[in-house]
Each structure stands twice: as structure tokens, then as C-alpha cells.
Amino acid sequence: CVAQDGAAGLQISGGRAALYGITVEGCSVNSGGGGITVNSEGFVLISSDGEIRSLVRDCRAQILGGGVFLEAGIMEMSGTDIVECKVTGDRSSFGGGLCAFAGQALLTGVRIQRCSCGASGGGAYLLFPA
Numbered sequence: 001c002v003a004q005d006g007a008a009g010l011q012i013s014g015g016r017a018a019l020y021g022i023t024v025e026g027c028s029v030n031s032g033g034g035g036i037t038v039n040s041e042g043f044v045l046i047s048s049d050g051e052i053r054s055l056v057r058d059c060r061a062q063i064l065g066g067g068v069f070l071e072a073g074i075m076e077m078s079g080t081d082i083v084e085c086k087v088t089g090d091r092s093s094f095g096g097g098l099c100a101f102a103g104q105a106l107l108t109g110v111r112i113q114r115c116s117c118g119a120s121g122g123g124a125y126l127l128f129p130a
Contacts, residue, residue: 001027009035009059014042014073021049027059032099033069034059034085041073048079056097057083063092064125065099066115075100078108087117095125102128 001008008027010019024035035056038044046054054077056067067085068077087093097115098107105126112123 003027003029005029005031008033009056010037012036012038012042012044012073014040016043018045018047019054020047021052021054022046023055023057024059025055025057028061030062032061032064032071034061034065035067035082037065037069037071038073038075038103039069039071043074044076046075046077046080054080055083056080056085059085061087062089063087063094064101065095066097066117067112068098069095070098070100070103070105072103074104074106076106076108077110080110082110082112083114085115089118091119093118094127095121096123098124100124100126100128104128
């Protein structure tokens with residue numbers, strides 16, 4: 001999956017969504033959120049299905065959040081692996097695996113492995129403005 005803007009794999013805009021045991025793999029975008037983007041007020045739950053962990057793997061973004069990008073809203077993530085994701089941009093790129101730029105993030109039992117970016121937060125970059 002490939003996109004120019006927004007999420008390449010899955011974009012969540014408002015409302016409520018619960019996703020269990022999902023896999024988002026091999027996605028890339030020219031902006032932020034290679035795998036999953038949450039970009040407006042709303043709530044998303046990403047979790048295991050009780051047996052199978054959710055997985056975001058081998059996703060790429062140019063600027064923010066190679067695997068997952070939280071731009072607004074509330075994201076609760078548990079039982080999830082973010083693996084081999086990357087932000088490919090220059091020194092102004094953040095959060096190879098996960099970038100939470102605004103909103104609220106609750107992360108429990110999330111494993112971030114072998115992710116990278118050009119600036120800060122090779123695994124995760126969490127910035128919540130005051």
C-alpha cells in the first residue's frame with residue numbers, strides 16, 4: 001500500500017474504532033503515518049485478539065511516524081508489535097516506529113523493535129504540547 005498524503009495502510013478520522021489482531025505491513029507514505037494514522041478527534045483501540053498480537057511491520061513515512069502517527073484524538077494500543085518501521089526523511093523526521101504528536105496515547109504491552117528515523121525517537125517519539 002502506498003499513499004501521497006495521509007496513512008498508506010489505515011487512516012482513522014473521527015468516531016470510534018476497535019481493531020483486534022490486525023496486520024498492516026509494507027506500507028509507505030510521503031508524509032506522516034506509513035502504517036496507521038489517527039488524525040482527528042475520536043477514539044481508536046488497537047489490540048491483540050486474545051491470541052494474535054496486532055502487527056505493524058516494514059512501514060515507511062517521509063516525516064513522522066513510520067509505523068504509527070497519532071496527530072489528534074485518543075489512541076489506546078496494547079498487545080501490538082511495531083517492527084522494522086522507518087522514517088526516511090532528513091534531520092527533521094521523528095518517531096521511526098511511533099510518533100504521537102498531539103492527542104492522548106495509552107500504550108500497554110507495545111513492543112517496538114528495529115525501527116529508525118533521521119532525528120529523535122528511532123523507536124518512539126512522544127510530544128504532547130502544553
